[in-house]
Amino acid sequence: MHYLFLISGENPELAKAEIELFAGADIKGHSGSSVVAECGKFEKQRLACTKYLCKFLFSCETNELNAKVQSFGWQKHYRDNFYVHVHHTEQAKEKELAEIIWKKLKNPKVEFKNPKTEIDFVFENKKVFCGIRLDKNKEKFEARKAHKRPAFSPISLHPKLARALINMTGVKKGGTILDPFCGTAGILIEAGLMGIRCIGSDIAEEMLDKAKINLNAYGVKGCKLIKADARKIKIKCSAIATDPPYGKASSLHKQSIKKLYSEFLSNAYRILDKKSRLAVIFPNRLSVKSKFKVLRRIDIPIHKSLTRTINVLEKN
Ligand SMILES: C[S@@+](CC[C@H](N)C(=O)[O-])C[C@H]1O[C@@H](n2cnc3c(N)ncnc32)[C@H](O)[C@@H]1O
CATH class of the missing domain: 3.30.2130.30 (VC0802-like)
Known part of the structure; x- marks a missing residue:
């Protein structure tokens, strides 16, 4: 049609x-x-x-x-x-x-x-x-923006963008999506509201506490929250959608951000099945080598001097 x-x-x-x-x-x-x-x-x-x-x-x-x-x-x-x-x-x-x-x-x-x-x-x-x-489209994206949630984080994605990120992985209703840098659950809320089973993990306990509060506030039930390093987590899922930290260096892992991305991609490749997808946001046009096939790179202007790039990747 x-x-x-x-x-x-x-x-x-x-x-x-x-x-x-x-x-x-x-x-x-x-x-x-x-x-x-x-x-x-x-x-x-x-x-x-x-x-x-x-x-x-x-x-x-x-x-x-x-x-x-x-x-x-x-x-x-x-x-x-x-x-x-x-x-x-x-x-x-x-x-x-x-x-x-x-x-x-x-x-x-x-x-x-x-x-x-x-x-x-x-x-x-x-x-x-x-x-x-x-x-x-009747979605009330504005009502779910970061500052409207009970547990706030200034670095959470706009809900519309979070939803598009999930959708581009092709995950179906009833499938399971993982956000291994889940923060305050911006991506997980959208996934849960679309009837997708979700798993969130983060290295920071404090973020997981906030994620739990936000998921409850929007009535998302059954989301598994795990304290884990995204470079090492081993869990079965149909797709990954995530927004990793993008500062120059992260005090949590004391490594360059590019090394973090590269190690995360290697781990994601091990977790996912063939033909499964990962949608991830990196700083502007940053290229990170991996075994994934690149399906799309889409620039998203954040403000005048800041652009970030969505990468939609598929396991061969
Ligand atoms: C940009 S924020 C995620 C924002 C999230 N989408 C939200 O809606 O709040 C990045 C998150 O990655 C977490 N993080 C940093 N290094 C990590 C690592 N090695 N493994 C897992 N989580 C990590 C941080 O604690 C932070 O919560």
Whole structure:
């Protein structure tokens, strides 16, 4: 099936990587915030960087739109009532398009509150993408940001980013994810809320205490928390998603940060099964040698002078 993904604006590369690596999608076209891709079944409500998911109907040049809407077979996509949404254009276009569609339907009815048929038109430069809405992202990421959690840490990832990181490992509901630098559980909370079994480990007892408080606060049950060094932990899991420390040196292990990453990657390679993935964030474009195959490297600007890079790796 062909889908139209309306991605959130902050990082299109990350949104596209999530669509490809999580949904197993083959991207057919992309412009601005619209991505058209072909894929099979996937857990639709898990996507972090997609705002709306639609069944793709068509795309055309802006100046051909009215004629296209006029000739399109709307009846077979129509259920009970409808509502038209337009994106990145003037609001008046909504009414204009709805009127054309209305005239093409046998029993037309417009419904504002809970329409059964929601039609999205996304205007991107000189193109328009059209689809029937299947899902809307209702995740309250802002409510789970680090400063809203009972046990605070300033170095915790934004929940949307944490979720995208997990999704890019391809871990399924019921699978087990490990975060071996779990800190205050930012990644584990997102994994738990998606129905993924989770294991968190950290070298610092204090962090594990905070992780427990935060997991409880968001109702995540059954997460195993272990005091361990990420370079040595031996545990069975389907995937790893993690955000290691990124200071120049860590007082905890008295070694260079690059050596820590390298030893962690060697251990992760031993833990994971073939074809399993690891998603890890390193400082800007830092390259750390390992046996893993690199699937993606995606830059994430943190602020003006700081960029970090997500590495999605797969065991050969
Ligand atoms: C950037 S923080 C993780 C942030 C985490 N994602 C969160 O939401 O809070 C890095 C964590 O790695 C831990 N750490 C440092 N060296 C470690 C090691 N060798 N093994 C395991 N954990 C380690 C630190 O105690 C810290 O909690």
